[in-house]
Amino acid sequence: MDAQQALADLTEISSQIHAAVVIDDQGTVAASTIGDSRRSDELAKAAGGLLTAADEIKTGESALTQLEVATGEGSVFVVRSGKTVIAATTGNNPTAGLVFYDLKSAMRTVKPAAKSAAVKKPAVAKRKTATAPKKKTATRKPPTKKKPDAS
């Protein structure tokens, strides 16, 4: 799915989200709910700065995957998968779990189609090979029913 379409679906599903931007693995804006491209770039840079600052705060070895910063003016949500980032803003007191869920769903649809196709093909092949032995075992079972002979 197109990143812009994913954001359109996101804002339609989640009424809490005011604005959102998708930043691709090259750091450029892939899609935005803001019409003006210059302001979308500024928003992406600001969200990137927020993510970088949060990365510097981390204490352990584990990577930062998502964050929420709640201010008096509203909240900022950032979800990261690999190098792809979705940043969104909401009003005050949003339902954080729902917003994160919607952002992750959008992230899954934003992922390049080529990658998902490459992953799906082996999975189909595996299923075929996995189902074949089951049929064999199922057909072998009837001969084991030797109860009539035993009685």
Added chain:
Amino acid sequence: MRRSIAALLGIIGGMLAGAAFIRRQAAHRERADLYFEDGSMLSLTNGSPGAERLLPLARDVIRKTRST
């Protein structure tokens, strides 16, 4: 006359106290929650060094979306 003035002062005082309480509550609500890959979460409340760094950046992000 004195009773009405006292009542008026009481209402104004109550309003000021309420406004201060709401402002304080709003200030307490400001925080930054960081979620990591291993499932751990770090919550930085307003006043901590990490939150003091992230909150202005988040306000900047919100202002950039609102100036449409």
